[in-house]
Amino acid sequence: MSKLFRAMALVLLAASCGGGSGTAPRQLDNACMIVRERPEYLRAFKAVERKYGVPVHVQMATIYQESKFISDARPPFRYAAGVIPTGRLSSAYGYSQALDGTWDEYRQQTGKRTARRDRIRDATDFMGWYMVETQSRLGVPVSDARNQYLAYHEGRTGYARGSYRGKAWLVRVAGEVDARSDLYAQQLRSC
Structure with missing residues (x-):
């Protein structure tokens, strides 16, 4: 076996071992089943609703969209020549898909130096912190799942500039987050 083939096989093997430990709940379309299966969620x-005022259903819809409740979710790899992994599309990671820089800002401002993006308590606290800052800076209510998601995805500066307006797919996704938030709110009232 040539050295090049062995090196490529090792790279592909390492890339395929990137996760799996952070499995999602079984029924993602049912908020009651999610919280019944994972009471820690x-x-x-x-806790975030009490601390920041962000409704449970808004948090759940955002996490669903960002990671499908997979604790160690990451964006896909970029590939050179279609086969050689050259890195991920972004540094997003965990339930909240927080970027490295924003996560570092959160940990610094909140003093939560040991917070981890793959722990639900830390990821939801991050989302609450981010959404309350969005409300404070941009006037987007924490109960407005659609616009909070747009600001979450584009960043506050991008949202303020209206960068999402040129992205029909993102506006569609934000509508889906809003609809899921409404669905989860309705379901949570009955469980």
């Missing part, structure tokens, strides 16, 4: 969501 509901405790984390409720």
Whole structure:
């Protein structure tokens, strides 16, 4: 076996071992089933709702869109020549898909130096912190899942500039987040 082939095989093997430990709940379309299967999620969501005022259903819809409730979710790899991994599309990671720089800002401002993006309590606290800052700086209510998601995805500066307006796919996705938030709110009232 040639050295090049062995090196490529090792790279592909290492890339394929990148996760799997952070499995999602089984029924992602049912908020009651999610919190029944993972009661620690509901405790984390409720803590953020008490601390920041962000409704549970808004948090859940955002996490669904960002990571499908997979704790170690990451963006896909970029490939050179279609086969050689050259890095990920962004530094987003975890339930909240927080970028490295924004996560560092959160940890610095909140004093939560040991916070981790793959822990639901930390990821939801990050989202609450981010959304309350968005409300403070841009006037977007924390209960407005659609516009909070647009600001979350584009960053506050991008949202303020209206960068999402040129992205029909993102406006569609924000509508889906809003609809899921409404669905989760309705479901949570009955469980």
